Amino acid sequence: MSHPSVSITCICCGRQGPHQARRLIVACYSHHRTHGTLNRYPRAPRAELWIPTTPKGRRTLARYAELIAAHVSPTRIQWELSLSERQRQRYAAAYHHLQNQQDRSAA
Numbered sequence: 001m002s003h004p005s006v007s008i009t010c011i012c013c014g015r016q017g018p019h020q021a022r023r024l025i026v027a028c029y030s031h032h033r034t035h036g037t038l039n040r041y042p043r044a045p046r047a048e049l050w051i052p053t054t055p056k057g058r059r060t061l062a063r064y065a066e067l068i069a070a071h072v073s074p075t076r077i078q079w080e081l082s083l084s085e086r087q088r089q090r091y092a093a094a095y096h097h098l099q100n101q102q103d104r105s106a107a
Contacts, residue, residue, distance in 0.1 A: 006019045007019070008023060008025065010023070010024055010028050011024065012024055012025075012028040013025070013027075013028055021043075022042065022043055023044060049093060049094065051098070052091075060083075061094060063081060064081065064091045064092075065095055067081075074088060074092075
């Protein structure tokens with residue numbers, strides 16, 4: 001994931017600079033992309049699944065589950081819970097993960 005405002009040490013050249021992707025600074029990423037050598041630098045592993053652990057997060061997840069059960073649209077859920085689009089996606093992933101775990105334990 002690209003974070004242009006984050007300064008990193010490039011794994012290609014060792015210089016400090018703005019992060020582009022694959023732990024490469026912009027100049028090195030552009031060079032390797034142009035020359036077709038990005039495969040030398042694998043993508044960083046994805047972060048683990050986020051599950052809310054705070055009381056507020058658990059309450060929000062419970063409310064998210066209620067709204068899903070009531071067939072409320074994702075846009076409405078986002079508005080109802082005052083979430084950003086990314087936060088709503090995280091709650092959706094956590095909800096589906098927990099649902100899958102419950103389904104597997106019930107089987």
